[in-house]
Amino acid sequence: MAGVWLGLACLLRQECALLWLVWMVVAPREEAERRGLVRWLPKGAAIPFLALVSWSALRWFLFGRLLPISYSVKALPMAVDLTYGLDYLLGDLALLGSGLLALAAVLLVLGTSARPVDRVIGWGFLVYALYVVVVGGDFIAWSRFFVPAVPLGLWSAAVLVQRWQIKPLALGLLCVVLQWPAALPDQDLRSRGARFLDHQVFEERWSLIGRWAGEHAPEGTRLGTSPIGAIAWYSGIEVLDLLGLVHGHSLGLEPDLERVKVKGHHRSATNWMLEERPHWILLGNGMRVDGRLEINPWEVDLYQSAKFQDDYRRIEIDLGQGPPLDLFVRRDLPDPGRVR
Incomplete structure (x- = not known):
């Protein structure tokens, strides 16, 4: 079923191919350790691939391009895009907190007791967040580029809370402390x-x-x-x-x-x-x-x-x-x- 869901996700947002790639790399390794199969691919792995090929073929037929025009038009020199992307990540700390969720994902994937599904989700969030930073982020408020991956980051944080058995009061105090980016200069934190x-x-x-x-x-x-x-x-x-x-x-x-x-x-x-x-x-x-x-x-x-x-x-x-x-x-x- 994972292949079916990822295929549907890739039809809706082709950036979900990043999660598919993580699934292809991380999940087989877990299966290989458990079943002893060196080159085993997850069941249904071809479904997201077919979804991506279909979109690419349609775009090539209509526009003569494999990637969206906007991707190439918006691209800047790597150093400039990274500067924009890091500013975007910093500005998001007080909104969605993607940087903090990335920290939770790192702690999750580095842990020895993480389940295969947790590793896929944690790595998926990290790869997606890195992609957003590399392309330079966006100019619209409320961090819309991070939004599709936020559930993955929240999953990573929730697994850590459960594993470490953090008490509700301590968790609440932690959330208050983590709002420190709101005090940074030049943070536009107007109400919704x-x-x-x-x-x-x-x-x-x-x-x-x-x-x-x-x-x-x-x-x-x-x-x-x-x-x-x-x-x-x-x-x-x-x-x-x-x-x-x-x-x-x-x-x-x-x-x-x-x-x-x-x-x-x-x-x-x-x-x-x-x-x-x-x-x-x-x-x-x-x-x-x-x-x-x-x-x-x-x-x-x-x-x-x-x-x-x-x-x-x-x-x-x-x-x-x-x-x-x-x-x-x-x-x-x-x-x-x-x-x-």
Whole structure:
């Protein structure tokens, strides 16, 4: 059954292949010691492999690539990615505590009395956490990249609590002590309610922009912006991705490590965007900061280019609620509806 569950996991998230590899390495060793079989593979080991091959074949057929475009576009020099990844791990200490769970996993796999399943789970968490650090982590709050592996880390910690027979009071005091990262500087520990409101504001704004674009964009209109899925979803128009996470036109470009500090946003397909000449261009995520448009660092080259300034004019759109939308429209095209 383990092969079936891992196969389903690999269909949902291909990073689960890391746990499959751990299972292939660790579980056979346990079986070999118990049964005397040197090259025995776990039963059902081919199921996750077939799931991964199916995804890879589909991606190759659709996009001509074995790995997602976003993986290559977001990749930075190893030292830079490790710096981002370690910062991501440190920032997570006061949220999910993945670093502390990793310590529990290390103690678990180094123990002599660990069961085979515990070793697989412990090593699985460690390998997954290492993968997150190596790729540089993520830029969104609440450590979403660590979330899929948290149950493995909690399992490791629970096994240690049971093995060491830690009393509830001592465990509670330990949890309080382990909250020390919350006192570190630059830790954004706003409440979940505040985070939810942040998300709600962006979601409502982008869905509002998308609905307006769907109602007022002439047929065939193309919008150039960062890859904001809600705008494309609600508008139904073609969105050209400046970062290249969808179209891949920023592959091979040198990352801007000086101005851009947001992981995954270091490459911008500026020249490609100008060559495509989208009808409309949306900058600054469609938001206003302190009542004015604020250009994102990865949009500066596009905004400051002479061709952009010559070919586009800026107008304000009344969306019916919230601040007006700053939209850049090609000079040879008429104004869309609801211009202020």
